[in-house]
Amino acid sequence: xxxxxxxxxxxxxxxxxxxxxxxxxxxxxxxxxxxxxxxxxxxxxxxxxxxxxxxxxxxxxxxxxxxxxxxxxxxxxxxxxxxxxxxxxxxxxxxxxxxxxxxxxxxxxxxxxxxxxxxxxxxxxxxxxxxxxxxxxxxxxxxxxxxxxxxxxxxxxxxxxxxxxxxxxxxxxxxxxxxxxxxxxxxxxxxxxxxxxxxxxxxxxxxxxxxxxxxxxxxxxxxxxxxxxxxxxxxxxxxxxxxxxxxxxxxxxxxxxxxxxxxxxxxxxxxxxxxxxxxxxxxxxxxxxxxxxxxxxxxxxxxxxxxxxxxxxxxxxxxxxxxxxxxxxxxxxxxxxxxxxxxxxxxxxxxxxxxxxxxxxxxxxxxxxxxxxxxxxxxxxxxxxxxxxxxxxxxxxxxxxxxxxxxxxxxxxxxxxxxxxxxxxxxxxxxxxxxxxxxxxxxxx
Numbered sequence: 011x012x013x014x015x016x017x018x019x020x021x022x023x024x025x026x027x028x029x030x031x032x033x034x035x036x037x038x039x040x041x042x043x044x045x046x047x048x049x050x051x052x053x054x055x056x057x058x059x060x061x062x063x064x065x066x067x068x069x070x071x072x073x074x075x076x077x078x079x080x081x082x083x084x085x086x087x088x089x090x091x092x093x094x095x096x097x098x099x100x101x102x103x104x105x106x107x108x109x110x111x112x113x114x115x116x117x118x119x120x121x122x123x124x125x126x127x128x129x130x131x132x133x134x135x136x137x138x139x140x141x142x143x144x145x146x147x148x149x150x151x152x153x154x155x156x157x158x159x160x161x162x163x164x165x166x167x168x169x170x171x172x173x174x175x176x177x178x179x180x181x182x183x184x185x186x187x188x189x190x191x192x193x194x195x196x197x198x199x200x201x202x203x204x205x206x207x208x209x210x211x212x213x214x215x216x217x218x219x220x221x222x223x224x225x226x227x228x229x230x231x232x233x234x235x236x237x238x239x240x241x242x243x244x245x246x247x248x249x250x251x252x253x254x255x256x257x258x259x260x261x262x263x264x265x266x267x268x269x270x271x272x273x274x275x276x277x278x279x280x281x282x283x284x285x286x287x288x289x290x291x292x293x294x295x296x297x298x299x300x301x302x303x304x305x306x307x308x309x310x311x312x313x314x315x316x317x318x319x320x321x322x323x324x325x326x327x328x329x330x331x332x333x334x335x336x337x338x339x340x341x342x343x344x345x346x347x348x349x350x351x352x353x354x355x356x357x358x359x360x361x362x363x364x365x366x367x368x369x370x371x372x373x374x375x376x377x378x379x380x381x382x383x384x385x386x387x388x389x390x391x392x393x394x395x396x397x398x399x400x401x402x403x404x405x406x407x408x409x410x411x412x413x414x415x416x417x418x419x420x421x422x423x424x425x426x427x428x429x430x431x432x433x434x435x436x437x438x439x440x441x442x443x444x445x446x447x448x449x450x451x452x453x454x455x
Contacts, residue, residue, distance in 0.1 A: 020393075021403070021422035021433060023410025024442040029272035029309070033435045035260045037062035037253035037279070039428050040109065043070045044218055045251035047113050047192060048225035049090035050074025054248035056225075058088040060279060061253055065427045069105035073114055076100050092248070098122040104162075106130040106354060106398060106427060108137060109185050115142050115166065116189025119151045120196050125165040133354050133398040135162050141179045142186040145203075148176040149193075173199025173242065177206050182352045184211045187238070188218040194240025195227035203238040210349040211325050213283045225249045254280025258326035259429040261287045262404035264307060265330035266436070268296035269337055269408050272309035274439055279303070286323035290331060293317055294338060311412070316340030316383050321347035326401060326428075328379070329361055333405035336370045337412050338383040348377035354427075355397035364402065367392035368409060368417055388413035396421040400428045407432075411441050 042062045047070060049056035061067065071088070075081050077100060078093030098121050104111040111126055111134065118124040128134045140160035143153045152167035153160075173194075178186050187203065194201035209215065212235050219229050226247035230239050255278040267274040268291045281288070281300070288305070292298040295313035299306040316338040321328045328344050335342035350357040358379050362372045368388035373380040388409050396402045396419055403425040410417040422445070425432045437443055 019421075019423035020446045021407070021419045022416065022444045022446065023407055023413075023419065024416035025413055026270060026411040026440055026442045029267055029270050029274050029439040029441070031439045032275040032277065033263060033439055034277040035263055036064060036256050036429055036431070038256045038282070039064050039066055039258070040214060040217055041221065042067045042253050043109055043113065044188070044221040045253065046070045046074060046088065046090065047117055048221050048227075048246060048249070049251070050077060050079040050092050051096075051117060051192070051195065052092040052225055052246035052248045053094045054092060056090045056092065056248045056250065058090065058251045059253060060086050061088040062256060063430055065105060065430070066107035066110055069103070069107055070110045070113070073102045073104065073110065076102055077118070092246070096121060101125040101127060103127055103129065104134070106134045108134060108183065108353065111162070112139065112142060112183070112185035112189045113192055114189070115139065115146070115164070117192040117196065119146050119149070119166050119168040119193050120171050122169040123165060123167050125163060127163045130398065137161065137352060139164065141182065142189060145176045145178040145186065145190060149174050171197065173197045173201045175202040175204070177204040179207050180205050180209045181207045182210070182349050184209055184214045187215055191218055191222060191229055191238065191240060194229065195222060195225075195244060195246050197240070198242065200242045201240040205236040209235050210322060213323070217282070221251065224251055254278070254282050256428060257283040257287070257324060258401070259432070260284060261324060261327035262330040262429070264288065264291045264298070264305070265334040266408045266411070266441075267307040267439075268294065268309045269314070269334050269412050270309050270311060272307060274307050276305045276307065277303060278305060283324055286320070287327050287331070290317065290319055291334070294334065311337065311385070314338040314385070316342040318343045318345065320345055321350065325350050329357055329401040329405040330408060332361070332379055332381050333408040335381045336365070336383050336409065337385055337387045339385050340383055342381045342383060344379040344381070346377060347379060353401070354399035355402065357399065357401060360397045360399075361402060361405070364394040364406065367394055368413065370409070386414065388417060391415035391417060393418045393420055396424050398424050400425045404429070404432070407436060407441065407443070
C-alpha cells in the first residue's frame with residue numbers, strides 16, 4: 011500500500027485512569043476550507059482569522075495558489091489575495107480530502123481545463139465522484155477520468171458555460187451540492203440546483219451558504235432543502251472570515267473526556283454544528299457545562315448509558331461517539347449514516363472490522379451502526395488500522411485509553427488531516443501514549 015505523504019506514525023495507547031487540564035481544539039476544518047476557497051475566488055484581499063493548520067486545509071491553500079492566488083500568513087491569520095482571473099489548464103493535487111476535491115470540481119468547472127490528482131489512490135482515489143460529474147455534464151461541462159465511477163484522476167472542461175439548471179444526487183455526500191453553489195458564484199447567469207433524492211448533512215450545506223454570503227455570493231434554498239438557486243450577477247468579493255472551533259475535533263474531545271474519570275475544560279471559539287453532540291454526551295452520563303469560551307466536562311465512566319444518535323446531525327462525530335457508546339452497558343444505534351461509508355474509508359464496515367480485533371461487538375445495516383456496549387470495553391490487545399481516516403484514529407484513541415491491555419493504531423499520523431496536535435493535547439490531559447515511526451510495533455511490547 012502506498013504511504014503517500016503522511017508519515018506512518020504508530021500510536022500505542024495504553025490504559026489511562028484520569029484526565030485533568032485544559033485543551034484547545036483546532037479551528038473548523040470545514041469552515042476554513044470553504045473560506046480559503048471563497049477568498050481565492052474573490053479578486054482582492056481577504057483575511058481568514060484563526061485558520062486551522064490541518065492537512066486538508068493546507069491542500070486547499072496550495073490549490074488556490076495554483077489557481078493564481080497570493081498567500082501569506084500573519085500570526086494565526088491567513089491573508090489571501092485572489093487573482094482577477096483564475097488560471098486555466100492547471101493540475102491540482104487535492105491530497106486525501108473529499109471536501110477539497112468536490113468544492114474545487116464545482117468552483118473551477120467554468121474554466122477551460124482543470125485536472126485533479128491525488129497521491130492517495132488507496133483512500134481518496136477509491137471514492138466515486140460520478141454524481142458530481144453527471145451534474146456538471148447537465149450544465150455543459152465535459153469531463154474524463156481514468157478509473158470507473160468518476161474516480162481520480164479527473165479532468166474537467168467548462169469553457170463557455172453560463173448557468174442553467176442541474177440536479178445532483180446527494181444521498182452519499184452533501185459536498186457535491188456545496189461545490190455547485192461555488193460554481194454559481196462564478197457564472198454570469200442564474201444557476202438552479204435540484205436534489206432529487208435526499209440531502210445528507212444539511213448543516214454542512216448551511217455552512218457553505220454562510221461562507222458564500224460572507225464573500226458576497228447570494229444563495230437561496232427551499233424549505234425542504236431540496237432546491238437551491240444562485241442568482242445572476244452575484245459574484246465573489248473580498249471579505250474577512252472568522253473560524254470557529256472544529257466540530258469533529260471538539261466532539262472527539264467531548265467523547266474522550268466523557269469516557270474516563272475526568273475534569274477537563276475544552277476551549278472553544280464557537281460551537282456551530284455541535285448542539286446534538288453536546289446533548290448526547292450529557293445524556294449518556296457526563297456532566298457538561300457550556301460557557302462562552304469553554305466547555306467543562308466531568309466524566310464518570312460508571313454512569314455511562316447506551317443511547318441512540320442521529321448521525322445526520324454531525325457525521326464526523328459518529329465514530330468518536332460510537333467509541334464512547336461501546337463502554338455503556340447496552341446497545342446504541344447510530345442512524346442515518348449511509349453517507350459516512352463514502353468518507354476516507356467506509357466508516358461503518360471498516361470501523362467494525364477494527365472493533366472486532368479488540369473484542370467489541372457491533373452490527374450494521376446500510377445506514378446504521380449498532381454498538382453492543384460493555385463497560386469492560388476492549389478486551390483484546392491488537393494492532394488496528396486507521397484506514398487513512400482521522401476519525402478512526404480519534405475513536406480508537408478513546409477505546410485504547412479505556413481498554414484492559416492497550417492497543418496500537420497504525421498510520422495514526424493521518425489524524426493531522428483534521429487535528430494536527432491531537433496526540434500532544436491528549437497526552438497533556440493524561441492519555442498514556444507513545445508515538446513511533448515503526449507502524450508494526452505491537453501493543454504491550
